[in-house]
Amino acid sequence: MLSIKDLHVSVEDKPILNGLSLEVKPGEIHAIMGPNGSGKSTLAHVLSGRDGYTITSGTVQYKGLDLLDLAPEIRAREGLFLAFQYPIxxxxxxxTSFLKKALNEIRKHRGEEELDAIDFLGLIKKQMKLVEMKEDLLKRPVNQGFSGGEKKRNEILQMAVLNPTLAILDETDSGLDIDALRIVAGGVNKLRSESNAFVVITHYQRLLDYIVPDFVHVLSNGRIIRSGTKELALELEERGYDWLIEKSETSS
Amino acid sequence: MVPGTANNFRSWLREHSQLGEQSQFSLSASLRAPSLAVLETEAFPTRKAEEWRYTPLKQLLAQSIEPLTGSSIDTDLLEQLKDSLTTAYRLVFIDGQFSSEHSNKLTDDFPAGLNIQLMAELDPESRQRAEATILTSKLSDDNIFQHITRGLSRAGLFIKLDRDIEIDIPIQIVYLSSTNSGVSCSTPINVVCLEENSRLQIVEQFASLKGTQTVTLPAEYIHLKAGAGLVLYKIGLESEATDHISNTSVQVAREASFKSHQYLLGSRLTRSNMEVHFSGPGGEALLRGIYLGDNSQHLDVRTYLDHAQPHCRSDQHFRGIMSGRSRGVFNGMVLVREQAQLTDARQSNKNLLLSRDARVDTKPQLEIYADDVKCAHGATVGELDPDALFYLQTRGISKPDAALMLTRAFAAVITQEIQIDTLRSQVHNEIAQRLNQIETSHV
Structure with missing residues (x-):
């Protein structure tokens, strides 16, 4: 589904990603962990098509498409979703009208009929239960005056409504208390299926108690220095990142 | 002074400045004479004058003016304007002439206590009141255009509401231009007097057929007596071949309230000057507005709030959206005089530039001579938030659609304050339509 090969990315001539490779198949959950400044958020931004990043080399194939060649909205319509670390x-x-517009753009792209207001309201009310969101948040401007937890839940609600093929969660756990974390993770778990995939970017192992990954990758200095299963996350929780980083530096 | 041919605005003025038959004109000869004298002696302001440095008058003054004809009208356009209010007392001027066909009857259609007359046909008592109101009205920017209207006006209304009367149905005043041959000039003058504790809403709509060339120079004099309340909507939808320069002077007495909503969406050149003078303590003035320009439109909004009395409150919020090569000007003056203690004056001006060549000059001015006051002002000029644009794009919304959504949202902060539902949705649609045009022509 997603195939990143030897990706090099820089921001204002400063290299951030230095040869990152990653394969994601349908039905999988990949966790990407790493210390601050390792390039985790850059990866999320580059995949979603944000301006300001220069791809110096490497390729990203998504569902057989050259992902880096597509505008952000086309990526979204092709089923890529980014849950923001800091929702805008x-x-x-x-x-509500924002989300209805978004869904209908995606449906149009797929050649499906647009949903009318009534059908849409039915869908959104069902999905709101998934993230235990208060209904009055639907009537408000997007994220305005939302608490940190409400913003993150709103991201998961959008994900539930847009039903992506590949979802990237950029530090969705940051700033969440344990109840909000449980709700957000619960939403993700209900949405996972054989045909979709998730890339969960996180600094802490805590989220992975709730969203159990198939693979864990450690990112350092713009490259994946170690890949493993969920046990790797537990080891990182115990020992921190330093031992791995030192090891990779001595071996390279 | 504009040099050149006989066929320009100045020569038209000269021809029309003769004192003619009283019956034709809005004001009496004694009131017209001083204004005509101003027209004789004063030059048009050039861009060397600080107050006019941003306002380009060259095109306006180079035009030769044809007489107003009161020709046939576009009924679709009129119907559309009628639809903006489900119920209203309607008064329609077409090419500067009152259209009794499309208006309510001036004699019997209005409720008791509401007196509406044509300025040119006032009864003696009303004329005395109307002209006294004009004479005691203040305009710190005593510009020549006010005098053109005073000297030459043949159209306009006197509206007076008796004390303690509250009228829920708005008064709709429509100014339509439809002349297709040549440039015409219309100079409506309105006088509005609200007696103690009376309440009224007025909706003024200026519209023209596409391509109609008009110079519209309205002047308005409003007196609100103690405890009176007026809500004044002004919607400018004239074609981009029009010039529109208006002057409005409002006097707000003790505990009276003036609310104004201006939507300036049309014209090649718009300059709206609105002054509020507080003449008693406890008055309130709430001014809202949007100016939206494209192509080479020039939109110039001026406000002058004279806090000459204590305990008055003013709150201004204007937003500009400029695209193409258009230019916006906001010039807002708040003057708090020494005796005006406990003044609460707020002013905010926010501008959105949608293109590289668009430009805004914003000049908020605050002069405070009292020591116990609350005053705040702020002005911003910016572009659409790139983070918000990107966020919408990651949800599948194209960049132009995302820009449109954000721009509409920027305007909606102001339009949502329109209290009349049908008018709000008409203004909303008009703005959306113009933004759509901007999007298709530039993005």
């Missing part, structure tokens, strides 16, 4: 507040844009 958009004053004056109603949360």
């Amino acid at each position: 507040e958009i004053p004056g844009v109603n949360n």
